[in-house]
Amino acid sequence: MIDALDHLTIAGSAGVYETLLGRRAIDGRLQTGNVGLRFGAASDALSSMTFATASLDKAARLLERRAVPSGRQGDRLILSRGATHGVPIDLCERKGGAVPSPLAGSDEAAAISALDHIVVRTPNPERAIAFYGGRLGLDLRLDRSNPDWDSRLLFFRCGDLVVEIAHDLKKGVSDMPDDLWGLSWRTPDVARCNERLKKAGVEVSAPRDGRRPGTQVFSVQSHTANVPTIVIGGLGRW
Numbered sequence: 001m002i003d004a005l006d007h008l009t010i011a012g013s014a015g016v017y018e019t020l021l022g023r024r025a026i027d028g029r030l031q032t033g034n035v036g037l038r039f040g041a042a043s044d045a046l047s048s049m050t051f052a053t054a055s056l057d058k059a060a061r062l063l064e065r066r067a068v069p070s071g072r073q074g075d076r077l078i079l080s081r082g083a084t085h086g087v088p089i090d091l092c093e094r095k096g097g098a099v100p101s102p103l104a105g106s107d108e109a110a111a112i113s114a115l116d117h118i119v120v121r122t123p124n125p126e127r128a129i130a131f132y133g134g135r136l137g138l139d140l141r142l143d144r145s146n147p148d149w150d151s152r153l154l155f156f157r158c159g160d161l162v163v164e165i166a167h168d169l170k171k172g173v174s175d176m177p178d179d180l181w182g183l184s185w186r187t188p189d190v191a192r193c194n195e196r197l198k199k200a201g202v203e204v205s206a207p208r209d210g211r212r213p214g215t216q217v218f219s220v221q222s223h224t225a226n227v228p229t230i231v232i233g234g235l236g237r238w
Contacts, residue, residue: 004159006052007036022106048088086177110192117162182228190233
């Protein structure tokens with residue numbers, strides 16, 4: 001039913017993310033190798049995620065069978081917030097891939113090439129497995145609990161990126177809503193991307209070894225429209 005993550009909606013304007021991605025917006029939209037960004041007014045910094053499907057009609061019928069209410073609004077299928085446990089999710093039809101936005105003040109090695117993963121925080125990991133795996137049909141690749149991180153992490157493959165569901169072990173389990181929370185971007189060259197962003201006035205940490213072997217990451221503290229953000233490079237994959 002779901003082929004990929006088509007785009008994300010972020011509160012604010014495209015200008016901030018042009019600096020972060022090293023790409024130029026076209027008609028207020030930005031596109032990386034695997035996901036697009038749309039911008040608008042919303043109360044949450046990271047406002048919604050839109051998945052791609054081959055047929056909205058078929059997706060609507062399948063969601064109905066899986067007890068996920070949805071409604072058609074133009075070229076979108078909007079899923080019930082009750083069914084998604086508070087995370088704004090909709091579907092769109094997409095045939096073929098999108099072309100990345102042109103570079104702006106960067107080259108490919110120092111730019112953001114793609115989204116690595118999107119993070120959803122949940123107070124109820126078993127509920128998340130039932131929804132993202134059972135109802136949306138995403139492939140659960142890894143379920144890891146680590147007391148050192150105080151977290152249980154679930155990794156669902158979606159195309160060539162990951163939907164990561166994070167649960168704070170100290171808070172226990174509850175029926176509170178989930179929270180669409182943060183982003184991790186890929187770059188071909190961590191050091192060059194880090195240097196490019198520093199020169200552009202973006203607040204970044206120094207590169208450090210990532211949790212996945214063979215990767216390096218750095219945190220981004222500005223120019224993200226208040227979305228918690230890291231940038232990752234290397235060969236590691238979940």
